[in-house]
Amino acid sequence: MQRLNKLIAHITSRVNANLRPMGLDVSQVVETTLENINLIRYYAYYALSIDHPIYFNFQESNLGGSYFLGKCVVDRSIIHQSDVRGDELKGKGTKIMIGDVETELYRDEIIRIVNCFMIKTLVHNHSRNPETPEQFRILNAVAMHYSNIHGTTLEGAYIGPFATADLSVMHNCILGNFCYVQAGDLSRVYIDPGRIWIRKEHTYEFNYRYPQAILEKYVSWDQNGELSGLFVDFLKGRRSEFLPVYDSLAFDSPVPVPENAFLSRYSLVKGECSLGDNTLVAQRACIENSVLGKGCNAQENSYIVDSMLSDLVIVAHGGKVGHTNIGEKVFIGFNSFLQGTEENKITIGTGSIIMPHTIIHAKEPITIPDETIVWGYVATEDDLKRHSMALQDFAMQKNMNMDRMTFIGDGAAFVKDFQKRIEHILVDNGARFNGEKETRGHAQRTRSVSYNLVQPYLGGEKEGMFPTIIVDDS
Amino acid sequence: MQRLNKLIAHITSRVNANLRPMGLDVSQVVETTLENINLIRYYAYYALSIDHPIYFNFQESNLGGSYFLGKCVVDRSIIHQSDVRGDELKGKGTKIMIGDVETELYRDEIIRIVNCFMIKTLVHNHSRNPETPEQFRILNAVAMHYSNIHGTTLEGAYIGPFATADLSVMHNCILGNFCYVQAGDLSRVYIDPGRIWIRKEHTYEFNYRYPQAILEKYVSWDQNGELSGLFVDFLKGRRSEFLPVYDSLAFDSPVPVPENAFLSRYSLVKGECSLGDNTLVAQRACIENSVLGKGCNAQENSYIVDSMLSDLVIVAHGGKVGHTNIGEKVFIGFNSFLQGTEENKITIGTGSIIMPHTIIHAKEPITIPDETIVWGYVATEDDLKRHSMALQDFAMQKNMNMDRMTFIGDGAAFVKDFQKRIEHILVDNGARFNGEKETRGHAQRTRSVSYNLVQPYLGGEKEGMFPTIIVDDS
Numbered sequence: 001m002q003r004l005n006k007l008i009a010h011i012t013s014r015v016n017a018n019l020r021p022m023g024l025d026v027s028q029v030v031e032t033t034l035e036n037i038n039l040i041r042y043y044a045y046y047a048l049s050i051d052h053p054i055y056f057n058f059q060e061s062n063l064g065g066s067y068f069l070g071k072c073v074v075d076r077s078i079i080h081q082s083d084v085r086g087d088e089l090k091g092k093g094t095k096i097m098i099g100d101v102e103t104e105l106y107r108d109e110i111i112r113i114v115n116c117f118m119i120k121t122l123v124h125n126h127s128r129n130p131e132t133p134e135q136f137r138i139l140n141a142v143a144m145h146y147s148n149i150h151g152t153t154l155e156g157a158y159i160g161p162f163a164t165a166d167l168s169v170m171h172n173c174i175l176g177n178f179c180y181v182q183a184g185d186l187s188r189v190y191i192d193p194g195r196i197w198i199r200k201e202h203t204y205e206f207n208y209r210y211p212q213a214i215l216e217k218y219v220s221w222d223q224n225g226e227l228s229g230l231f232v233d234f235l236k237g238r239r240s241e242f243l244p245v246y247d248s249l250a251f252d253s254p255v256p257v258p259e260n261a262f263l264s265r266y267s268l269v270k271g272e273c274s275l276g277d278n279t280l281v282a283q284r285a286c287i288e289n290s291v292l293g294k295g296c297n298a299q300e301n302s303y304i305v306d307s308m309l310s311d312l313v314i315v316a317h318g319g320k321v322g323h324t325n326i327g328e329k330v331f332i333g334f335n336s337f338l339q340g341t342e343e344n345k346i347t348i349g350t351g352s353i354i355m356p357h358t359i360i361h362a363k364e365p366i367t368i369p370d371e372t373i374v375w376g377y378v379a380t381e382d383d384l385k386r387h388s389m390a391l392q393d394f395a396m397q398k399n400m401n402m403d404r405m406t407f408i409g410d411g412a413a414f415v416k417d418f419q420k421r422i423e424h425i426l427v428d429n430g431a432r433f434n435g436e437k438e439t440r441g442h443a444q445r446t447r448s449v450s451y452n453l454v455q456p457y458l459g460g461e462k463e464g465m466f467p468t469i470i471v472d473d474s
Numbered sequence: 475m476q477r478l479n480k481l482i483a484h485i486t487s488r489v490n491a492n493l494r495p496m497g498l499d500v501s502q503v504v505e506t507t508l509e510n511i512n513l514i515r516y517y518a519y520y521a522l523s524i525d526h527p528i529y530f531n532f533q534e535s536n537l538g539g540s541y542f543l544g545k546c547v548v549d550r551s552i553i554h555q556s557d558v559r560g561d562e563l564k565g566k567g568t569k570i571m572i573g574d575v576e577t578e579l580y581r582d583e584i585i586r587i588v589n590c591f592m593i594k595t596l597v598h599n600h601s602r603n604p605e606t607p608e609q610f611r612i613l614n615a616v617a618m619h620y621s622n623i624h625g626t627t628l629e630g631a632y633i634g635p636f637a638t639a640d641l642s643v644m645h646n647c648i649l650g651n652f653c654y655v656q657a658g659d660l661s662r663v664y665i666d667p668g669r670i671w672i673r674k675e676h677t678y679e680f681n682y683r684y685p686q687a688i689l690e691k692y693v694s695w696d697q698n699g700e701l702s703g704l705f706v707d708f709l710k711g712r713r714s715e716f717l718p719v720y721d722s723l724a725f726d727s728p729v730p731v732p733e734n735a736f737l738s739r740y741s742l743v744k745g746e747c748s749l750g751d752n753t754l755v756a757q758r759a760c761i762e763n764s765v766l767g768k769g770c771n772a773q774e775n776s777y778i779v780d781s782m783l784s785d786l787v788i789v790a791h792g793g794k795v796g797h798t799n800i801g802e803k804v805f806i807g808f809n810s811f812l813q814g815t816e817e818n819k820i821t822i823g824t825g826s827i828i829m830p831h832t833i834i835h836a837k838e839p840i841t842i843p844d845e846t847i848v849w850g851y852v853a854t855e856d857d858l859k860r861h862s863m864a865l866q867d868f869a870m871q872k873n874m875n876m877d878r879m880t881f882i883g884d885g886a887a888f889v890k891d892f893q894k895r896i897e898h899i900l901v902d903n904g905a906r907f908n909g910e911k912e913t914r915g916h917a918q919r920t921r922s923v924s925y926n927l928v929q930p931y932l933g934g935e936k937e938g939m940f941p942t943i944i945v946d947d948s
Binding site for chain 1 (some may be wrong): 517522524525528720721722723724921922923924925926927928929930931932933934935936937941942943944945946947
């Protein structure tokens with residue numbers, strides 16, 4: 001394993017060199033994490049789609065258990081059980097606006113991951129980097145368990161477990177556990193654990209910070225440097241249920257899948273479930289005893305258990321939903337944790353927005369009215385009052401302070417941007433498919449996908465390294 | 475499937491163009507064969523070995539169900555459920571003798587398959603082509619079910635089902651069903667079905683030809699252009715037993731495998747079996763209720779059922795052995811069919827040679843004495859007398875004629891060459907491994923192998939085509 005050990009040292013050195021001004025040394029966290037993962041056992045998956053440009057090139061890397069779709073380059077990186085989805089990369093010739101400048105892509109956009117360590121990370125969406133719109137670049141970065149890198153160029157970064165970097169550009173930034181950032185161009189910024197930060201320049205800024213005690217109950221590092229807390233407890237055991245799914249090459253859909261819907265053969269379906277038209281259940285999503293209405297999304301690493309979803313519900317990457325009844329066109333943001341029980345059900349009204357990284361852990365039945373926005377930590381109806389607002393009330397705010405949340409700027413723009421984005425996600429995922437070609441989305445476009453599977457070397461100096469592979473069908 | 479249909483037309487045209495002087499048109503046989511195979515369903519396998527140079531490059535091809543090891547290039551070909559084993563390719567710097575000229579390889583030898591259609595074909599061993607020793611070239615060829623291409627450069631060829639081209643160079647040749655050829659440099663030669671032809675220039679020539687009625691009982695084309703006969707009946711059903719083996723990525727060895735032996739995870743083990751030290755059971759080999767002594771080989775497509783093998787027994791590619799007790803260091807040649815029954819067992823004495831393409835289909839118990847060479851068709855002890863000879867008697871022959879066999883030349887050289895080759899096979903496969911590194915063979919060298927699996931496109935214009943893939947770890 002000499003080559004693999006060299007690779008680990010290489011990545012650590014490059015990330016440390018870049019985060020040095022921030023005073024962070026990732027050696028310890030990388031080392032402890034590596035002790036608990038098996039770098040030999042798992043295959044990497046490259047999805048062979050007929051609807052996306054194909055190019056895959058990886059060198060000097062370990063990719064065990066990871067899934068790639070679209071044009072990707074991986075060099076000198078360890079990408080463990082992660083999902084790198086290039087299904088929204090921009091094609092050659094696409095015109096984009098950068099500020100008020102229009103420019104055109106001279107090549108298909110490509111995801112390029114260099115000198116990175118990622119574990120159970122989601123990489124999705126095209127980047128917003130004005131410097132090189134042809135490249136979604138992730139360089140010199142450590143991304144921990146269940147973090148999301150969503151359309152965010154990274155050049156030097158540490159992203160803590162369950163943290164999300166959304167639609168940004170980051171140079172040498174540190175994101176604490178379970179923080180969420182969508183704040184444009186950031187350089188040398190440290191984002192506190194459990195902070196939810198949404199900022200649009202000259203328009204609005206939303207901030208919430210989880211109380212430390214609550215945060216640590218859900219996610220923290222224990223004394224041995226291992227990840228612990230209720231999120232981890234929730235996932236423990238459940239992840240291993242995916243093993244038979246990954247061990248089999250044959251696939252027999254466990255539920256009827258409507259013609260225009262997509263159920264990934266690498267998803268997990270348990271108990272009685274049903275899928276409406278245009279639904280999308282992504283790889284590593286788990287649905288159990290649940291109904292998904294027309295146009296619903298169960299995105300990567302989401303869990304939907306004992307729940308009823310009306311039409312057009314989005315459960316974004318890492319959302320965990322249990323004993324919840326959800327009205328039409330509700331958005332459940334990244335890594336949200338909505339756990340009711342048989343007695344204490346959660347009910348969410350039509351058109352509501354559950355912001356990314358929201359925790360609703362019901363100690364009593366919780367009912368969220370229609371058209372409501374919810375954030376932060378909610379265990380009771382009383383908590384809900386302090387962590388939610390009717391959308392139309394929010395839209396009228398300029399500046400406000402509510403418990404641990406502050407908002408500055410244009411509430412109407414904030415609500416409108418959110419709703420616009422939700423509609424975009426529905427369209428992109430194919431929820432609005434009406435039979436016309438131009439309304440196709442991921443649910444329709446990913447149906448005819450096959451897979452290339454790659455194993456690492458099993459012994460010798462290269463043990464654990466994957467071979468150099470180029471898939472090129474241009 | 476437009477691309478795939480174009481490819482089929484392309485291959486047919488190239489093969490026909492080259493075989494035109496021989497008056498053969500392969501269009502019909504290719505078309506009928508394609509009607510009966512699924513070009514979409516199966517993965518291709520590239521073995522990632524730590525003991526063999528790695529290079530794999532395929533373009534514009536369909537490789538479903540095929541297995542590749544070592545340096546291979548495939549271009550514009552359909553290689554269906556075939557095995558391309560480059561584990562005996564010569565390395566850069568190897569000195570070779572071509573006639574009495576010594577020369578050195580300036581690159582690692584590579585298998586290069588271009589414009590070919592192969593179905594369930596075995597390609598093995600390095601080539602003996604004096605023109606380009608760095609390339610084992612197979613060009614413009616159609617190789618049918620269970621044919622063997624063994625160290626034979628092909629430039630224009632049709633190889634019938636169950637036929638073997640062994641250690642030769644062939645330009646524009648036609649090999650009839652179940653013929654076996656090891657005859658040096660051949661150009662524009664038609665080899666009759668069921669002919670066994672071994673020739674060493676200026677030294678000896680062996681010929682046998684199966685009676686047509688017997689041959690057709692075992693292998694023939696029926697009126698619908700489909701392959702039929704007892705060989706096909708034997709394989710029918712048995713091949714589908716491999717499906718679960720191929721559908722699973724997990725592998726739990728069904729029998730104890732000694733530390734220096736190799737049981738391919740793509741072999742099939744049924745009932746009670748045991749493996750001695752240094753044994754090798756290759757992919758697509760099936761062993762059932764059988765004992766394999768120390769250093770035995772069960773090569774690709776071999777079946778060993780209800781049989782006892784003493785030490786150092788070789789069952790070569792495609793050998794089918796049932797109810798047979800085999801003494802030490804016996805060689806069972808390519809595609810031999812040795813079928814006893816509970817009542818009519820076959821017994822083979824120590825040191826005997828069952829020539830390639832021998833059929834022993836016992837109507838009564840058959841006992842082959844020690845040190846005997848057997849060829850042709852044997853159903854009774856009486857047949858055996860007319861199709862075998864003690865090795866020491868054979869070694870004294872110059873010219874002979876026995877039933878349908880003729881031999882001209884030096885009997886001692888013929889026997890000696892055979893025995894030398896058998897010892898080579900044992901060494902190459904690791905049967906002689908004694909713990910010293912230089913005695914390692916395939917059984918030891920293939921233990922740490924992992925796999926890259928590749929699926930074709932599942933829809934659209936490219937349906938059935940595999941993507942261009944390059945694996946390069948030089």
